[in-house]
Amino acid sequence: MQDVVIIGGSFAGLSAALQLGRARRKVTVLDTATPRNRFADHAHGILGHDGKAPQDILAAARAQFLPYRSVTFRNDGASLIEGEKDRFVVTLFSGDRIETRRIILSHGITDIMPDIPGFARAWGKTVLHCPYCHGFEVADRRLGVLYFGPLSAHVTAMLQDWTEDLTVFADGHEVEPEFRAKLAHKNIKLVEPKVTGIIEAGGVLSAVQVASGAEIGLDALFVGPRQKPSTNLHAQLGLVMDEMPLGQIIHVDEMYQTSVPGIYAAGDVASPRQSVPLAMAAGNLAGVNCHHSLLD
Ligand SMILES: Cc1cc2nc3c(=O)[nH]c(=O)nc-3n(C[C@H](O)[C@H](O)[C@H](O)COP(=O)(O)OP(=O)(O)OC[C@H]3O[C@@H](n4cnc5c(N)ncnc54)[C@H](O)[C@@H]3O)c2cc1C
CATH class of the missing domain: 3.50.50.60 (FAD/NAD(P)-binding domain)
Known part of the structure:
Protein backbone atom coordinates (compact mmCIF):
# COMPACT_ATOMS: atom_id res chain seq x y z
CA MET A 1 0.00 0.00 0.00
CA GLN A 2 1.41 3.39 -1.04
CA ASP A 3 0.73 6.53 0.97
CA VAL A 4 0.33 8.65 -2.18
CA VAL A 5 0.19 8.02 -5.92
CA ILE A 6 0.99 11.16 -7.90
CA ILE A 7 -0.44 11.14 -11.42
CA GLY A 8 1.78 13.43 -13.51
CA GLY A 9 5.45 13.88 -12.60
CA SER A 10 6.20 17.31 -14.00
CA PHE A 11 6.47 20.69 -12.23
CA ALA A 12 3.45 20.28 -9.91
CA GLY A 13 3.78 16.54 -9.36
CA LEU A 14 7.52 16.59 -8.63
CA SER A 15 7.06 19.47 -6.16
CA ALA A 16 4.44 17.43 -4.30
CA ALA A 17 6.66 14.34 -4.41
CA LEU A 18 9.62 16.28 -3.01
CA GLN A 19 7.76 17.31 0.15
CA LEU A 20 6.26 13.85 0.61
CA GLY A 21 9.64 12.22 0.01
CA ARG A 22 11.25 14.51 2.56
CA ALA A 23 8.53 13.37 4.97
CA ARG A 24 9.67 9.80 4.14
CA ARG A 25 6.24 8.77 2.89
CA LYS A 26 5.80 5.95 0.36
CA VAL A 27 5.06 7.67 -2.94
CA THR A 28 4.74 6.47 -6.53
CA VAL A 29 5.04 9.10 -9.26
CA LEU A 30 3.48 8.13 -12.60
CA ASP A 31 4.49 10.12 -15.66
CA THR A 32 4.09 9.93 -19.43
CA ALA A 33 6.74 12.60 -20.24
CA THR A 34 4.56 15.12 -22.08
CA PRO A 35 4.80 18.36 -20.06
CA ARG A 36 2.71 21.14 -21.56
CA ASN A 37 5.69 23.37 -22.45
CA ARG A 38 7.59 20.64 -24.33
CA PHE A 39 6.97 22.55 -27.60
CA ALA A 40 9.12 25.49 -26.43
CA ASP A 41 12.91 25.42 -26.61
CA HIS A 42 13.31 27.63 -23.55
CA ALA A 43 11.30 28.39 -20.40
CA HIS A 44 11.18 31.85 -18.86
CA GLY A 45 10.05 33.62 -15.71
CA ILE A 46 11.23 30.81 -13.43
CA LEU A 47 13.57 32.10 -10.76
CA GLY A 48 16.97 30.43 -11.02
CA HIS A 49 16.06 28.67 -14.29
CA ASP A 50 15.30 31.53 -16.69
CA GLY A 51 16.09 30.53 -20.28
CA LYS A 52 16.70 26.82 -19.62
CA ALA A 53 15.08 24.09 -21.70
CA PRO A 54 11.96 22.72 -19.93
CA GLN A 55 13.25 19.14 -20.07
CA ASP A 56 16.57 20.22 -18.49
CA ILE A 57 14.74 21.80 -15.53
CA LEU A 58 12.72 18.61 -15.06
CA ALA A 59 15.77 16.34 -15.44
CA ALA A 60 17.65 18.35 -12.80
CA ALA A 61 14.64 18.09 -10.48
CA ARG A 62 14.40 14.31 -11.00
CA ALA A 63 18.12 13.92 -10.25
CA GLN A 64 17.61 15.51 -6.82
CA PHE A 65 15.34 12.64 -5.72
CA LEU A 66 18.25 10.27 -5.18
CA PRO A 67 18.26 10.65 -1.34
CA TYR A 68 14.49 10.20 -1.12
CA ARG A 69 14.33 6.44 -1.37
CA SER A 70 10.64 6.19 -0.48
CA VAL A 71 9.74 7.83 -3.81
CA THR A 72 9.37 5.49 -6.79
CA PHE A 73 9.11 6.70 -10.39
CA ARG A 74 7.28 4.82 -13.11
CA ASN A 75 7.21 5.76 -16.80
CA ASP A 76 3.58 4.73 -17.02
CA GLY A 77 0.21 6.47 -17.02
CA ALA A 78 -2.91 6.12 -14.91
CA SER A 79 -6.06 5.04 -16.73
CA LEU A 80 -8.50 4.26 -13.92
CA ILE A 81 -9.07 5.17 -10.27
CA GLU A 82 -11.34 3.06 -8.08
CA GLY A 83 -12.08 2.83 -4.36
CA GLU A 84 -12.16 5.49 -1.70
CA LYS A 85 -9.97 7.43 0.75
CA ASP A 86 -7.39 5.11 2.38
CA ARG A 87 -8.29 2.35 -0.14
CA PHE A 88 -7.83 3.67 -3.69
CA VAL A 89 -6.67 1.42 -6.53
CA VAL A 90 -4.98 3.04 -9.54
CA THR A 91 -4.83 1.03 -12.77
CA LEU A 92 -1.94 1.86 -15.09
CA PHE A 93 -1.71 1.81 -18.91
CA SER A 94 0.43 -1.33 -18.48
CA GLY A 95 -2.41 -3.02 -16.60
CA ASP A 96 -0.56 -2.95 -13.26
CA ARG A 97 -2.58 -1.84 -10.25
CA ILE A 98 -1.34 0.19 -7.27
CA GLU A 99 -3.14 0.48 -3.93
CA THR A 100 -2.81 3.84 -2.24
CA ARG A 101 -4.27 5.91 0.58
CA ARG A 102 -4.17 9.26 -1.26
CA ILE A 103 -3.91 10.49 -4.85
CA ILE A 104 -2.63 13.76 -6.31
CA LEU A 105 -3.79 14.62 -9.83
CA SER A 106 -1.06 16.70 -11.49
CA HIS A 107 -1.42 15.46 -15.07
CA GLY A 108 -1.78 18.94 -16.55
CA ILE A 109 -3.91 20.13 -19.42
CA THR A 110 -3.84 19.77 -23.20
CA ASP A 111 -4.01 22.81 -25.45
CA ILE A 112 -6.46 22.18 -28.28
CA MET A 113 -4.96 23.32 -31.57
CA PRO A 114 -7.48 25.13 -33.82
CA ASP A 115 -7.91 23.86 -37.34
CA ILE A 116 -5.68 26.51 -38.95
CA PRO A 117 -2.94 25.18 -41.25
CA GLY A 118 0.52 25.88 -39.80
CA VAL A 223 -3.23 33.17 -29.09
CA GLY A 224 -5.47 31.60 -26.44
CA PRO A 225 -6.39 28.09 -27.53
CA ARG A 226 -9.07 26.20 -25.65
CA GLN A 227 -7.80 23.56 -23.25
CA LYS A 228 -8.95 20.37 -21.53
CA PRO A 229 -7.59 18.14 -18.75
CA SER A 230 -5.00 15.71 -20.14
CA THR A 231 -6.90 12.65 -18.84
CA ASN A 232 -10.56 11.80 -18.33
CA LEU A 233 -9.99 10.74 -14.70
CA HIS A 234 -12.01 13.77 -13.52
CA ALA A 235 -15.03 12.51 -15.49
CA GLN A 236 -14.61 8.92 -14.25
CA LEU A 237 -14.53 10.20 -10.67
CA GLY A 238 -17.35 12.72 -11.20
CA LEU A 239 -15.17 15.53 -9.83
CA VAL A 240 -16.66 19.01 -9.50
CA MET A 241 -15.14 21.22 -12.21
CA ASP A 242 -14.78 25.00 -12.55
CA GLU A 243 -15.62 26.75 -15.84
CA MET A 244 -12.83 29.04 -17.06
CA PRO A 245 -12.74 31.21 -20.20
CA LEU A 246 -10.61 28.64 -22.07
CA GLY A 247 -12.02 25.40 -20.63
CA GLN A 248 -12.67 23.42 -17.45
CA ILE A 249 -10.31 22.90 -14.53
CA ILE A 250 -10.69 20.65 -11.49
CA HIS A 251 -12.26 22.42 -8.51
CA VAL A 252 -10.11 22.26 -5.35
CA ASP A 253 -10.59 23.68 -1.87
CA GLU A 254 -7.98 25.75 0.00
CA MET A 255 -6.17 22.48 0.90
CA TYR A 256 -5.98 21.51 -2.82
CA GLN A 257 -8.43 18.66 -2.17
CA THR A 258 -10.93 17.88 -4.93
CA SER A 259 -14.61 17.12 -4.36
CA VAL A 260 -13.63 13.47 -3.68
CA PRO A 261 -12.06 13.08 -0.20
CA GLY A 262 -8.46 11.85 -0.39
CA ILE A 263 -7.90 13.03 -3.97
CA TYR A 264 -5.92 16.24 -4.38
CA ALA A 265 -5.14 18.20 -7.56
CA ALA A 266 -2.43 20.74 -8.38
CA GLY A 267 -0.84 22.55 -11.30
CA ASP A 268 -2.44 23.64 -14.57
CA VAL A 269 -5.27 21.10 -14.26
CA ALA A 270 -6.56 22.82 -11.12
CA SER A 271 -5.49 26.43 -11.57
CA PRO A 272 -7.00 29.38 -13.42
CA ARG A 273 -3.51 30.93 -13.62
CA GLN A 274 -1.01 28.62 -15.23
CA SER A 275 2.78 28.79 -15.13
CA VAL A 276 5.72 26.70 -13.97
CA PRO A 277 6.30 28.65 -10.71
CA LEU A 278 2.58 28.52 -9.86
CA ALA A 279 2.46 24.77 -10.61
CA MET A 280 5.48 24.25 -8.36
CA ALA A 281 3.87 26.25 -5.54
CA ALA A 282 0.56 24.41 -5.84
CA GLY A 283 2.31 21.03 -5.98
CA ASN A 284 4.32 21.89 -2.89
CA LEU A 285 1.16 22.82 -0.96
CA ALA A 286 -0.82 19.82 -2.22
CA GLY A 287 2.04 17.57 -1.08
CA VAL A 288 2.18 19.18 2.35
CA ASN A 289 -1.60 19.13 2.84
CA CYS A 290 -1.79 15.55 1.64
CA HIS A 291 0.92 14.64 4.17
CA HIS A 292 -0.99 16.38 6.98
CA SER A 293 -4.09 14.35 6.09
CA LEU A 294 -2.08 11.13 6.58
CA LEU A 295 -1.05 11.95 10.16
CA ASP A 296 -2.85 9.98 12.90
C1 LIG B 1 4.35 26.34 -25.42
C2 LIG B 1 4.32 26.65 -23.95
C3 LIG B 1 5.37 27.33 -23.36
C4 LIG B 1 5.33 27.63 -22.01
N1 LIG B 1 6.35 28.36 -21.47
C5 LIG B 1 6.32 28.66 -20.16
C6 LIG B 1 7.36 29.45 -19.59
O1 LIG B 1 8.29 29.89 -20.29
N2 LIG B 1 7.30 29.72 -18.27
C7 LIG B 1 6.27 29.27 -17.48
O2 LIG B 1 6.27 29.54 -16.28
N3 LIG B 1 5.26 28.52 -18.00
C8 LIG B 1 5.27 28.20 -19.32
N4 LIG B 1 4.26 27.45 -19.85
C9 LIG B 1 3.22 26.91 -18.95
C10 LIG B 1 3.76 25.61 -18.30
O3 LIG B 1 4.11 24.69 -19.31
C11 LIG B 1 2.72 24.98 -17.39
O4 LIG B 1 2.17 25.95 -16.52
C12 LIG B 1 3.36 23.85 -16.56
O5 LIG B 1 3.95 22.89 -17.41
C13 LIG B 1 2.31 23.19 -15.67
O6 LIG B 1 2.91 22.17 -14.94
P1 LIG B 1 2.05 20.89 -14.49
O7 LIG B 1 2.98 20.07 -13.68
O8 LIG B 1 0.76 21.31 -13.92
O9 LIG B 1 1.68 20.14 -15.85
P2 LIG B 1 2.62 19.61 -17.02
O10 LIG B 1 3.95 20.26 -16.99
O11 LIG B 1 1.83 19.73 -18.27
O12 LIG B 1 2.86 18.08 -16.67
C14 LIG B 1 1.86 17.13 -16.64
C15 LIG B 1 2.54 15.76 -16.64
O13 LIG B 1 1.54 14.75 -16.46
C16 LIG B 1 1.82 13.67 -17.33
N5 LIG B 1 0.59 12.90 -17.59
C17 LIG B 1 -0.44 13.21 -18.41
N6 LIG B 1 -1.37 12.24 -18.38
C18 LIG B 1 -0.92 11.30 -17.51
C19 LIG B 1 -1.43 10.06 -17.04
N7 LIG B 1 -2.61 9.55 -17.46
N8 LIG B 1 -0.70 9.36 -16.14
C20 LIG B 1 0.49 9.83 -15.69
N9 LIG B 1 1.03 11.00 -16.12
C21 LIG B 1 0.32 11.72 -17.01
C22 LIG B 1 2.39 14.33 -18.58
O14 LIG B 1 3.17 13.42 -19.33
C23 LIG B 1 3.23 15.47 -17.97
O15 LIG B 1 4.57 15.07 -17.76
C24 LIG B 1 4.24 27.18 -21.21
C25 LIG B 1 3.18 26.49 -21.80
C26 LIG B 1 3.21 26.24 -23.16
C27 LIG B 1 2.05 25.52 -23.81
Missing part, protein backbone atom coordinates in the same frame (compact mmCIF):
# COMPACT_ATOMS: atom_id res chain seq x y z
CA PHE A 119 -0.79 26.74 -36.30
CA ALA A 120 0.33 23.52 -34.58
CA ARG A 121 3.75 23.53 -36.29
CA ALA A 122 4.53 27.02 -34.95
CA TRP A 123 3.00 26.39 -31.49
CA GLY A 124 5.47 27.25 -28.72
CA LYS A 125 7.94 28.73 -31.22
CA THR A 126 6.29 31.77 -32.84
CA VAL A 127 2.62 31.02 -32.13
CA LEU A 128 2.61 31.81 -28.43
CA HIS A 129 0.16 31.87 -25.53
CA CYS A 130 1.89 33.95 -22.84
CA PRO A 131 3.62 37.35 -23.10
CA TYR A 132 5.51 36.76 -19.83
CA CYS A 133 6.88 33.42 -21.11
CA HIS A 134 7.89 34.58 -24.60
CA GLY A 135 7.35 38.35 -25.00
CA PHE A 136 10.89 39.49 -24.17
CA GLU A 137 12.35 37.27 -26.92
CA VAL A 138 10.12 38.83 -29.62
CA ALA A 139 10.19 42.41 -28.32
CA ASP A 140 10.05 45.22 -30.90
CA ARG A 141 9.08 42.77 -33.64
CA ARG A 142 5.83 42.60 -35.65
CA LEU A 143 3.43 40.99 -33.17
CA GLY A 144 -0.18 39.89 -33.56
CA VAL A 145 -3.08 38.77 -31.39
CA LEU A 146 -5.54 36.17 -32.67
CA TYR A 147 -8.92 37.13 -31.19
CA PHE A 148 -10.09 34.52 -28.66
CA GLY A 149 -12.84 36.33 -26.76
CA PRO A 150 -12.88 39.14 -24.20
CA LEU A 151 -9.43 38.18 -22.79
CA SER A 152 -7.90 39.28 -26.12
CA ALA A 153 -8.26 42.93 -25.07
CA HIS A 154 -6.13 42.28 -21.98
CA VAL A 155 -3.41 40.46 -23.94
CA THR A 156 -3.39 43.26 -26.54
CA ALA A 157 -3.01 45.89 -23.80
CA MET A 158 -0.10 43.94 -22.29
CA LEU A 159 1.69 43.47 -25.60
CA GLN A 160 2.02 47.23 -25.99
CA ASP A 161 4.84 46.90 -23.45
CA TRP A 162 6.68 44.63 -25.89
CA THR A 163 6.13 46.30 -29.28
CA GLU A 164 4.70 49.29 -31.11
CA ASP A 165 3.92 47.15 -34.18
CA LEU A 166 0.78 45.31 -33.15
CA THR A 167 -2.03 43.77 -35.24
CA VAL A 168 -5.22 42.20 -33.92
CA PHE A 169 -6.77 39.46 -36.08
CA ALA A 170 -10.53 39.38 -35.45
CA ASP A 171 -10.69 36.01 -37.26
CA GLY A 172 -14.25 36.74 -38.40
CA HIS A 173 -15.49 37.47 -34.84
CA GLU A 174 -17.52 40.49 -33.80
CA VAL A 175 -15.00 42.51 -31.76
CA GLU A 176 -16.52 44.28 -28.71
CA PRO A 177 -17.15 48.01 -29.47
CA GLU A 178 -15.06 49.11 -26.47
CA PHE A 179 -12.08 47.01 -27.64
CA ARG A 180 -12.53 48.25 -31.21
CA ALA A 181 -12.50 51.88 -30.00
CA LYS A 182 -9.35 51.24 -27.95
CA LEU A 183 -7.57 49.75 -30.97
CA ALA A 184 -8.45 52.81 -33.05
CA HIS A 185 -7.34 55.16 -30.26
CA LYS A 186 -4.00 53.34 -29.85
CA ASN A 187 -3.43 53.04 -33.59
CA ILE A 188 -3.38 49.24 -33.41
CA LYS A 189 -4.25 47.55 -36.71
CA LEU A 190 -7.41 45.42 -36.86
CA VAL A 191 -7.69 42.73 -39.55
CA GLU A 192 -11.29 41.51 -39.71
CA PRO A 193 -11.50 38.41 -42.00
CA LYS A 194 -11.16 34.82 -40.86
CA VAL A 195 -7.59 33.56 -40.50
CA THR A 196 -6.99 30.79 -43.05
CA GLY A 197 -3.32 29.96 -42.52
CA ILE A 198 -0.11 30.51 -40.60
CA ILE A 199 2.74 30.93 -43.07
CA GLU A 200 5.80 29.43 -41.39
CA ALA A 201 8.94 27.42 -42.05
CA GLY A 202 10.23 25.16 -39.30
CA GLY A 203 7.91 26.89 -36.84
CA VAL A 204 9.23 30.37 -37.71
CA LEU A 205 6.29 32.59 -38.65
CA SER A 206 6.53 35.00 -41.58
CA ALA A 207 2.88 35.94 -42.21
CA VAL A 208 -0.75 35.29 -41.34
CA GLN A 209 -3.09 34.56 -44.23
CA VAL A 210 -6.73 35.69 -44.09
CA ALA A 211 -9.86 34.76 -46.06
CA SER A 212 -9.54 37.76 -48.39
CA GLY A 213 -6.30 36.16 -49.61
CA ALA A 214 -4.14 38.85 -48.00
CA GLU A 215 -0.95 37.83 -46.20
CA ILE A 216 0.02 40.08 -43.30
CA GLY A 217 3.72 39.94 -42.39
CA LEU A 218 4.28 38.97 -38.75
CA ASP A 219 7.03 37.63 -36.47
CA ALA A 220 4.92 36.19 -33.65
CA LEU A 221 1.22 35.60 -33.00
CA PHE A 222 -0.26 35.49 -29.49
